[in-house]
Amino acid sequence: MLPEFFEFYNPTKVVYQVGIATNLKPELDIIGIKKYFIISDQIISDLGLVDKVADGLADSGIEVVGRFLDVAQDARLKDVKRCSDLVTASGAEGIVSIGGGSVIDTAKAVNILFSAGGDLVEDYSGAHTLTQPLHPHIVIPTTAGTGSEVTMVAVIYDEENKEKLVFPDKFLLPTLAVLDPEMTISLPPKMTAATGMDALTHAIEAYVGIQASPVSDVFAIGAIELIMKNLVTAAEKGDDIEARGAMLIAATMAGISFTHSMCGVIHGMAHTAGAHYRVPHGVANAIFLPHGMEFNFDFIYEKLAKLAPVMDISADGLSEEEAARNVIAAVRRLTGRLNELGVLPIRLRDVGIPEEDLAVIAEGALNDGSSFYNPRPMEDEEELLPFIKNAY
Numbered sequence: 001m002l003p004e005f006f007e008f009y010n011p012t013k014v015v016y017q018v019g020i021a022t023n024l025k026p027e028l029d030i031i032g033i034k035k036y037f038i039i040s041d042q043i044i045s046d047l048g049l050v051d052k053v054a055d056g057l058a059d060s061g062i063e064v065v066g067r068f069l070d071v072a073q074d075a076r077l078k079d080v081k082r083c084s085d086l087v088t089a090s091g092a093e094g095i096v097s098i099g100g101g102s103v104i105d106t107a108k109a110v111n112i113l114f115s116a117g118g119d120l121v122e123d124y125s126g127a128h129t130l131t132q133p134l135h136p137h138i139v140i141p142t143t144a145g146t147g148s149e150v151t152m153v154a155v156i157y158d159e160e161n162k163e164k165l166v167f168p169d170k171f172l173l174p175t176l177a178v179l180d181p182e183m184t185i186s187l188p189p190k191m192t193a194a195t196g197m198d199a200l201t202h203a204i205e206a207y208v209g210i211q212a213s214p215v216s217d218v219f220a221i222g223a224i225e226l227i228m229k230n231l232v233t234a235a236e237k238g239d240d241i242e243a244r245g246a247m248l249i250a251a252t253m254a255g256i257s258f259t260h261s262m263c264g265v266i267h268g269m270a271h272t273a274g275a276h277y278r279v280p281h282g283v284a285n286a287i288f289l290p291h292g293m294e295f296n297f298d299f300i301y302e303k304l305a306k307l308a309p310v311m312d313i314s315a316d317g318l319s320e321e322e323a324a325r326n327v328i329a330a331v332r333r334l335t336g337r338l339n340e341l342g343v344l345p346i347r348l349r350d351v352g353i354p355e356e357d358l359a360v361i362a363e364g365a366l367n368d369g370s371s372f373y374n375p376r377p378m379e380d381e382e383e384l385l386p387f388i389k390n391a392y
């Protein structure tokens, strides 16, 4: 059945090639500016990845006018302010961000202040508050998960008020997403597994979400196929460039999908587990994913059944319900395998959430913005609680 209405807007140019992060001259020439400011974090810098990119930029005739390498594990409001002052003072004409979701989101928010001035919270809270394009922003992801390189959202943590601020704006879509598998080979196995499961959750939630369209489905299905085939290899053999490349492409495709179709209750539960118990986002998604699919089952099984061939599962002679159950079983096999490898927890009890607090997760998920787009409508947290208990 076709949706009554949908829109698709993806102005971010995506380029993929092994080694392209150090050889961007053709792309830089198209963008046309000559002075860039680099935003990254200490871990990426210590791995030598910032210097590597900076050398490549210099070889392309670009002047790197400054670096901010202090992005924390969360994208923090105070870093956005500090960094945007440095970028503005540097005389930069554009930003290159090198890192995972926190670095990219920090750079997006910095670009708001750098381009449009003002105060992030006072002037830009709410959705689509920007009125004109920002300075060019080139994103080089070093994880394959968040998809932030192709999404229109920046999530920033306000450490004073202990809340996550969400800035959705079409002008936050980066100018260029540079997918270079060499930039992800040093990602440790646990991070590889967690971020990869975040991407899979984006793709599955986008695919079954109420805002899904035939266009977002193409990206979701493509991402699911690549992740099911490559995540274990990427986690097991970090230097497998083929698996790394597939995961990077998949995370970007999942990002394109969910920035259009949004996520659902699984992200609602993961956001709560992250905010209250500091469970890493990808780990929380991995734990909740099969249980959230079960929770939604009656509303999604027809569509889920169509994923059987994508996941290399035979659906011959099976009903849609049976095929859909096998799809969920395939997701469990994937997380089970990653668990056997010692790189991914798959139960809430293993990530420090007390059993008596499971209702907190249910309540948080019910009130989370993601759950608004969930295929199964929810009236109270009691409906969700049994599925969270199953995740324990």
Ligand SMILES: [Fe+2]
Binding pocket: 146, 198, 202, 267, 281
């Ligand atoms: Fe996510």
